[in-house]
């Protein structure tokens with residue numbers, strides 16, 4: 001491999017799990033907002049090392065599901081187990097610290113800050129050293145900051161965004177902002193990466209680039225990825241397994257081929273009434 005990223009690695013923690021083992025298990029989860037049932041009794045799992053898509057028509061409950069997984073919403077029923085540990089309530093920062101990172105449907109970056117600083121902000125969770133040392137900028141904190149900066153530069157090379165490293169992200173085209181947001185999530189060195197519509201608003205070329213980066217992250221670092229995406233071509237191309245939601249219920253689950261041939265899924269997408 002000749003790419004600048006050849007020596008680059010992202011280290012998830014050694015959790016004793018092998019590729020194919022269940023990393024995250026969603027069991028009988030229900031979530032309602034007042035009278036609106038966003039998710040009803042949904043169960044599925046995400047296995048270590050796979051690319052798992054969550055799809056469904058508008059309002060199906062996909063974003064709600066992602067928000068339950070990363071601790072933003074607390075389900076009224078059911079449990080989420082991450083690496084075999086069950087939880088009902090968890091704060092997003094705790095999810096992040098335990099190895100779950102995410103991007104958002106509408107890019108959530110610091111628009112006035114540069115690409116470099118936005119990605120650096122993803123390292124915050126890795127800055128373990130004493131705040132006092134950080135103020136003084138000496139000793140272990142300085143070493144840690146140097147290591148963090150090196151990692152951020154590696155991510156910038158990997159995502160091929162060297163030319164915009166100093167540019168405020170608000171000035172970047174949308175497709176590049178999405179790539180910077182991916183970089184910030186990677187800077188957290190996640191075990192599970194959640195991507196909410198990574199291709200939304202992109203042209204064909206940008207979609208191809210983003211697909212390649214997602215596949216490379218999965219392939220080179222073994223990062224498990226769960227993504228919501230409306231572009232069916234992309235979903236069927238890059239996913240190992242797909243779970244399909246409709247009106248908050250699970251209506252299909254399997255390989256892209258299985259899902260494509262599932263009658264309930266076809267009906268849901270064609271808008272056949274229940």
Ligand SMILES: Nc1ncnc2c1ncn2[C@@H]1O[C@H](COP(=O)(O)OP(=O)(O)OP(=O)(O)O)[C@@H](O)[C@H]1O
Pocket residue numbers: 033036037038056057058059060061062063064065
């Ligand atoms: N914070 C909220 N308060 C009230 N209702 C909500 C909230 N979030 C989601 N809902 C409702 O829950 C249901 C599922 O919404 P959700 O955003 O999870 O669907 P989705 O599949 O992600 O949709 P889309 O593809 O349009 O993004 C919808 O009926 C939605 O209106």
